Amino acid sequence: MTPGPRRVGRAEPAPIFSALGDPTRLQLVDRLVRGGPQSITRLSRGFPYTRQAITKHLRVLEDAGLVRGMRRGRERHWKLEATRIDVARRYLDHVSSQWDAALDRLKRFVEE
């Protein structure tokens, strides 16, 4: 069985998961979802990292389509792209529902 084109869609969330695979980036996502679009100055507050390090994390999230940078006044502001979170969510929902279906089949098999 060779991985066919049908699988491409399945693999598509990989870059999103990869970008979310870091505690600092999860905290940035958390701040953006709770605080709305905000500047790098506000986003960096309280982190034991330099602005440069935070910017690097934001670029990783941006490459995965999870955040977007916008020019607003003097400073670049960042906003969350919630639709990309949904791509990852839908993938995990799909895995879970397949898992539940497999358990149901096993249960029926045992009962019959």
Next chain:
Amino acid sequence: MTPGPRRVGRAEPAPIFSALGDPTRLQLVDRLVRGGPQSITRLSRGFPYTRQAITKHLRVLEDAGLVRGMRRGRERHWKLEATRIDVARRYLDHVSSQWDAALDRLKRFVEE
């Protein structure tokens, strides 16, 4: 604002996301959820990678608690740990519901 202990729970799914952040590993998860516990021989079938490469990917998934290796007969079998998928799912559900709540607040603010 210093990241407090409350945030530890939020950051906890990071290793799970990191492990899911690779197309081959997503395909392995997909095979395990559809085919149930299976040997490395069966899991490797159709992949353009060596058994060693597949085993390495399985170890990454194992370190994140997403799969478990079991001795069964001559060969090690691997099974999915669906509860860990749920940890990641719950995190994304939490982000989405916070996002929806933020949009609602914004809508009320604009309307008032």
